[in-house]
Amino acid sequence: MTDTTEAAPGRPGADLDPFDPAHRADPYPVYRRLRERAPVFRTPRGHWLISGYHDCSSVFRDPRFGHGTTTLRNNTFRRPVGGRSLPFILLDPPEHTRLRSLVSRAFTPRTVAAMGERIQEIVDGMIDVALERGRADIIADLGYPLPATVISELLGVPAGDREAIKELSRLVARGVDPDFRHTPEELRRRAEAFTTFDGYFRELLAHRRREPADDLLSELVAVRDGDGRLTEEELLTTCILLYVAGHETTMDLIGNGTLALLRHPDQLARLRADPGLIASAVEELLRFDPPTQLSRRTALADAEVGGQAIRAGEQVVLLRGAANRDPAVFPDPDRLDLGRRNNRHLSFDGGIHFCLGAALARLEGQIALGTLVRRVPHLRLAGAELTYRDNLVIRGLAALPVLTGR
Template sequence: MNAGEQWIDSEQLRALESEYYTLKRRIFDTLDPPVELDQTGPRGPAMSPSTAAPYADLPDAPEEIFACILDWKRRGPNLIRLYHQLRARAPIWQASVERMGNPWVITRYADAEVLVRNSALIKDERVLGLSGLGSGGPFIEILGRMFAFQPPPRHTRLRSLVNRGFTSRSVEKLRPQIQALVDSLIDEIEPRGRMDLVHDFAFQLPVTVICRMLGAPVEDVPRVGDWAATFARRADEGEELTPEMERVANEAAANFADWVKELIAARRAEPSDDLISRLIDVQRDAEDLSDDDIAATAILLFQAGHDTTTSMVSKGTLALLRHPEELGRLRAQPELIENATEELLRYDTPVQLTTKFAAEDIPFHDRVIREGESVSFIWAAINRDPARYAEPDRLDLTRPDIRHYSFGMGEHYCLGASLARLEIQHAIGTLVRRLPGLRLETEEPEYKTQLHLHGLVSLPVSW
């Protein structure tokens, strides 16, 4: 660990999150007991295209299948099998789910290939109205200013400005720093013989990296990490949002924005080679780019920059530990790490679902997606389409021609995809190399309840 750097108190974070999810499950299980589904899930034997669906033990009607997918109490460990079931039963289908805008649900790779490149499908602030995130307050105000929820041409212009800090060349310069940071984390953790991989490792890495990219003081990492965790929990709540959760999230959002504005003031007085300084440079020639916009952009980069990587480092490691032959292959052939990263991203997609809107009528097979209607892409189902990938539920680190949609596509392709790939490669590659005895401490790790960013609450491991 470098002098002055602090890691977030993982014990406190772990205790709070565990208490939160346990309480949530107790409350809702008493109101509506969960439906018991078959427990084999994606850890069962690999499925060929001919056996991927249908499943007699799962719902048969598309409406019921989709309801199970959206409800964490009902889907249990059956999420992937439910995706296969929905694709088989309703390959072209418009759901009747009002809170999601009655979306057209996309589960096939070929359909996604066509639709994601259609400029008439846009993502804007209407997505916030579908998310059940509440209304008003700093949290919603900041989300509304993020360019991810702005339509073209404003989205395109703001994205192009920020993109300069995430080019392949810019990201490649970070490789030595990322490897050094990974090594310092493992140096501190290794003597313990055990850790919660989510909080002690997977979360710490991207939070520290994005702080450095923004030019934030390293001593701010713990409190900024707390704000980021609160942001993620608020997004997780959806329909179950309570006044107290809204209050806490708004307080964190306001503190987050104030912190960024302090950075803006500091960089205005003393520019540096960081993302905040670059946005300030752009602001001089962009009358409509306020400090509030820069703050929202920085928070977006922070949230997007750590959520996906945290999820993939933890879920990717879990997948390898559940597939010891593939783990052994990676240990024997460390040069596989780049292709392994792509396969892990395909196999357990971090962002499961995103929604866009039709800006005009769009012909779709023998139907029409009408102007204003929503389209939900289930990336995890698309990445497991047996029409695109042979044995899609089998983890194969040598799989050829992997072209997944784990970072989206088109105008909203993940800005930090190159950075996320680099972090995942170094994190998992180094874990495999330095902790040869790494093993799971639980057979049933706890997942977050949200579907959009489907990640782990914790992952106890030892060595």
């Protein structure tokens, strides 16, 4: 085993900080240098940054790494919000297994496949408007409202409430960034957003209990009440998890994906000429600029990763944005190749927390991007200035103005 790679001056990687907002527009050069110089790197705060594909992939699958509910309470990366039950994305087996399987029962591949026609209808409506106006903001006019509408309809969140919970969802999504990147005021607003969200879903669930409908909330209520294997608190956290996980990320697949296509006109032309490429195109766009850049885990036991000793209780940050461009797995990794074969990217994770909504996200991404490319032949950027939202984990643009006319 080699020495610990510390971020002391003069040590490899000491000047590299992928958390620095200065790299927001293009974090990939920093990732590359980190992967080349110190693929398992300890930051001054004591977090291990892991940037190689095989190391990330093996940690995702290794039961010696998890969330460690107890250690999470003393976590320096992200603490749970006071007194709330944790969403299963932050739990280890057996709680994770129990909750995930209950939700999977209500959220089946059939439920997702049945959404295809409705997604197409929503996308067509949005593209009609964009064509009529001659311009659009891909984020505000397609990326945000499409997945927000889809997850709201699936869950059964009334259309009239969606605008009001948009800001709550933003605060919760921003809140998945490391705590050390938030001001005390931001942490307070995040905690408040959770309380308001809890109140909102508590009322909606009570309503569904009285009047069940054909939606996921009613099914989850039935699971909760049927055999009591889900507490009311767990039900609330699950609703918020599904709502937030279901759209901030998909919005960024659509935004980052559109931008990558516009910046690679040869690949855009290739997709136009061969629409059947859309499934592999979406996988490549997910690899190339993943909506969630990193995951964190805690070592539940002493372990070794890439020759470095990681002790029980230490936290690791898996940089999937870096792993997805590891040349050991992806030939010519900085090249966008919509026909890339054997594309085993980690954008939906790689272990027991593999994205529960991956099938839905893929369907939305394929329909949104496929329709945009097919129906807007003159699609182009409306300006050069692009700003990324001030998020670290969920990476995406604040706006993506495009012209849709000739």
